[in-house]
Amino acid sequence: MAEPIRVVVTGAAGQIAYSLLYMIARGEVFGKDQPLILHLLDIPPMVGVLEGVVMELADCALPLLRQVVPTTDPLVGFKDVSAAFLVGAMPRKEGMERKDLLSANVKIFKVQGEALDKVAKKEVKVLVVGNPANTNAFVCANYAPSIPRENFSAMTRLDQNRASAQIATKMGVPITSVNNIIIWGNHSSTQYPDAGQGKVLVNGQWKSIVEAVGDNAFLEGAFVETVQKRGAAVIAARKMSSAMSAAKAACDHMHDWWNGTAPGQFVSMGVFSDGSYGSPKDVIFSFPVEIKNKQWKIVGNLPISDFAKSKLILTGNELQEEKNEALSVLDSN
Numbered sequence: 001m002a003e004p005i006r007v008v009v010t011g012a013a014g015q016i017a018y019s020l021l022y023m024i025a026r027g028e029v030f031g032k033d034q035p036l037i038l039h040l041l042d043i044p045p046m047v048g049v050l051e052g053v054v055m056e057l058a059d060c061a062l063p064l065l066r067q068v069v070p071t072t073d074p075l076v077g078f079k080d081v082s083a084a085f086l087v088g089a090m091p092r093k094e095g096m097e098r099k100d101l102l103s104a105n106v107k108i109f110k111v112q113g114e115a116l117d118k119v120a121k122k123e124v125k126v127l128v129v130g131n132p133a134n135t136n137a138f139v140c141a142n143y144a145p146s147i148p149r150e151n152f153s154a155m156t157r158l159d160q161n162r163a164s165a166q167i168a169t170k171m172g173v174p175i176t177s178v179n180n181i182i183i184w185g186n187h188s189s190t191q192y193p194d195a196g197q198g199k200v201l202v203n204g205q206w207k208s209i210v211e212a213v214g215d216n217a218f219l220e221g222a223f224v225e226t227v228q229k230r231g232a233a234v235i236a237a238r239k240m241s242s243a244m245s246a247a248k249a250a251c252d253h254m255h256d257w258w259n260g261t262a263p264g265q266f267v268s269m270g271v272f273s274d275g276s277y278g279s280p281k282d283v284i285f286s287f288p289v290e291i292k293n294k295q296w297k298i299v300g301n302l303p304i305s306d307f308a309k310s311k312l313i314l315t316g317n318e319l320q321e322e323k324n325e326a327l328s329v330l331d332s333n
């Protein structure tokens with residue numbers, strides 16, 4: 001069997017981590033033959049809860065889990081890690097937008113970027129889940145200059161999964177019969193869920209979603225709005241933000257980054273923009289990517305409608321505003 005790898009989950013005493021740790025430790029991300037040492041990072045007031053999580057992980061009797069390292073010290077939490085799930089951050093409450101969390105949360109990602117820079121493996125894959133995820137990932141990467149920028153990403157996979165589920169329900173097909181839906185831009189209510197390149201398996205044949213659904217008003221209206229506002233709808237219903245589905249999406253994101261995408265299929269990830277599709281450069285923008293040998297590549301030359309172009313401008317503008325605000329919060333500290 002392979003040597004164990006070290007994987008850190010921050011916010012390890014929180015809601016998302018409670019589902020996520022189990023999925024990772026079962027081998028659903030790095031494989032059923034990959035032993036793991038899990039680092040659990042949280043803050044001092046959560047030490048008691050963290051102890052309970054450690055007890056439960058032991059009691060799960062998971063064969064791949066070789067060691068658990070609970071800590072409140074980022075330099076211990078990030079030491080020699082190959083993969084980092086940055087979940088620890090304040091969640092929004094009903095009535096808030098995710099960017100309202102910016103001033104409270106970006107400072108966390110500065111500290112964690114600095115710690116990653118000092119002690120993580122240089123090839124570490126970093127997935128930022130804590131909101132506002134895109135801008136937090138930008139900040140984290142900026143404070144970790146010795147780690148390649150392409151190793152930092154933000155999670156829009158939950159939005160992709162939500163969008164795929166909406167189409168599967170509309171068409172009455174299993175979720176495995178839907179692929180290549182794109183999430184463009186920010187993990188916020190300006191994101192653009194785009195079914196334009198998507199495919200659906202109907203009666204044994206892969207067809208374009210646009211043709212199979214045959215309802216542009218839905219694809220440009222209710223579909224987009226439902227996905228954009230799904231996080232808020234879950235908060236309104238649960239009085240807490242999504243956790244189980246967020247953990248599943250984090251596993252899907254890291255799984256595909258680690259293992260690659262299937263030929264002809266792409267997934268959405270927030271990554272450093274190179275200006276593709278008219279997006280602003282140097283923000284973390286969600287694009288369709290293909291992954292091979294643990295390296296993502298933005299899928300090029302997709303046809304983009306005028307409707308889609310206008311949506312990409314909107315979400316790109318928001319990301320630039322968030323980036324400027326984050327930099328001024330960090331400057332004033």
Ligand SMILES: NC(=O)c1ccc[n+]([C@@H]2O[C@H](COP(=O)([O-])OP(=O)(O)OC[C@H]3O[C@@H](n4cnc5c(N)ncnc54)[C@H](O)[C@@H]3O)[C@@H](O)[C@H]2O)c1
Pocket residue numbers: 010011012013014015016017041042043046087088089090091092108128129130131132133155156158159187241242243246
């Ligand atoms: N990108 C997405 O799709 C997505 C989906 C769901 C939730 N989220 C975000 O994920 C974050 C976590 O959500 P949750 O429901 O698990 O929240 P939670 O409040 O249940 O847990 C957050 C945990 O982070 C810890 N924490 C705070 N500061 C920390 C720090 N500096 N270092 C380490 N740990 C720290 C807290 O003590 C807490 O245990 C929120 O910001 C939420 O908005 C993002």
Ligand SMILES: O=C(O)C[C@H](O)C(=O)O
Pocket residue numbers: 091092098131158230231232234241242
């Ligand atoms: O909506 C939130 O604040 C939590 C998360 O980002 C989500 O999309 O469910």
